[in-house]
Amino acid sequence: MRRWLIAALLALTASQTFGSNTTQITFCHDNEDRPPRFYVRDGEWQGRDIDVLDRLFADSPWRYRLDAIPWRRCLQSTQSGKQHQAVLSATYSVARAKHYYFSNSYYSHTPAYLYMASADKKAPEITRPTDLYRYRVCGVAGFNYVGFNLSGKGIDRGAKDLSQLIDKLIAGRCDIALSRSEIIQGLREHGRIPSPAALELRAIPHASLERYYIMVSRNMPNAKQLLRFINHGIERLATPPRDAS
Structure with a gap:
């Protein structure tokens, strides 16, 4: 509406x-x-x-x-x-x-990524933005990720919104989901997105504020x-x- x-x-x-x-x-x-x-x-x-x-x-x-x-x-x-x-x-x-x-x-917001923590799976090793290319990365259709210091190539933008993006991550269709720290924190506080205990949020090292x-x-x-x-x-x-x- x-x-x-x-x-x-x-x-x-x-x-x-x-x-x-x-x-x-x-x-x-x-x-x-x-x-x-x-x-x-x-x-x-x-x-x-x-x-x-x-x-x-x-x-x-x-x-x-x-x-x-x-x-x-x-x-x-x-x-x-x-x-x-x-x-x-x-x-x-x-x-x-x-x-x-x-x-x-x-x-401004802080470029960040989400991943699903698991006891039998090593957490993504991200020390700089380009490390993201080593993983299956998902984003949202129409969103701009230039500020993440990424070219945009290799990003699966099939999700229509953030909720669908997180659903894809939970389902194992992505290793990493791109977002912004402040947005995810706000959505969590308002209970507006899926937020299982294993869902981890991390700022992208050496990425400038967007x-x-x-x-x-x-x-x-x-x-x-x-x-x-x-x-x-x-x-x-x-x-x-x-x-x-």
Whole structure:
């Protein structure tokens, strides 16, 4: 089921930003829970990504709409700039940069992997990202693993979501499942994924933190103005308030 949220935009007039005929900017996000960034509670989408948009788009007659839809459809829809104009919580790749502008980074996650511990099987020996190539590695369709310092070749991306990815790992169809530490920890805390006692989570040694961005469609009219608006808001959110004294 598609859920959407509407809130107000940051104080800028229509003529100064996206054109006088624009009253709403439509974002999309993966429809899977990603606590603490994005998750359902009491039938409502909540989380830090919602907080960012609410603060970014506050105190103005402007509105935003947020659609939670399958990730691959979100990317395809935003690429044209018609139904959706921007994507939340996206990682960078050269291929994506051909179709989208990237905002300033507004948070980061730790590249990690999952495996099933067993008394009669040695744990994967991972000392650097390239060690992963020695194992059967699985990921999720449409997900970007460039930040893991992997080329993407040899990754089985047959899983449609994280739950299915973990099911494949538990069933022995993968040796390793790629994810991000903070996402798995959040899903575990909220009881949203299979989590048997043997399921182990490890950060990938020597992999850099993976930065996340808001992507704006290059095909959207006035895309660069929207990008400047988003970046200005991200800078404001990152700046501590001055002491009133």
